[in-house]
Amino acid sequence: MSSPNAAIPIVDARGHQCPVPTLKLRKALSSAAPGQAVRLLADDPMARIDVPHFAAQNGFELLEQSSDGATSSFLVVRPR
Secondary structure, eight states: OOOTTSOOOEEEOTTOOTTHHHHHHHHHHHTSOTTOEEEEEEOOTTHHHHHHHHHHHHTOEEEEEEEOSSOEEEEEEOOO
16 A cells, blocks of 8 residues: 555445446546555445455455445555
């Protein structure tokens, strides 16, 4: 990641269905600096499948995936 004190951008895709959360994440990562992390919040259950697949297929690192039941959170890093 860039700097330990750098704010992590949050992409709030709650209320959107597939493929919108992944498309919003892709857009945020394309403008992120190399090594920068982006957090995605999504309440579409398909995001739990789509985001890890998107990260793996596109060379991004999925650092964290969690869910509080309704909302899933993903921390994805753009490669250096």
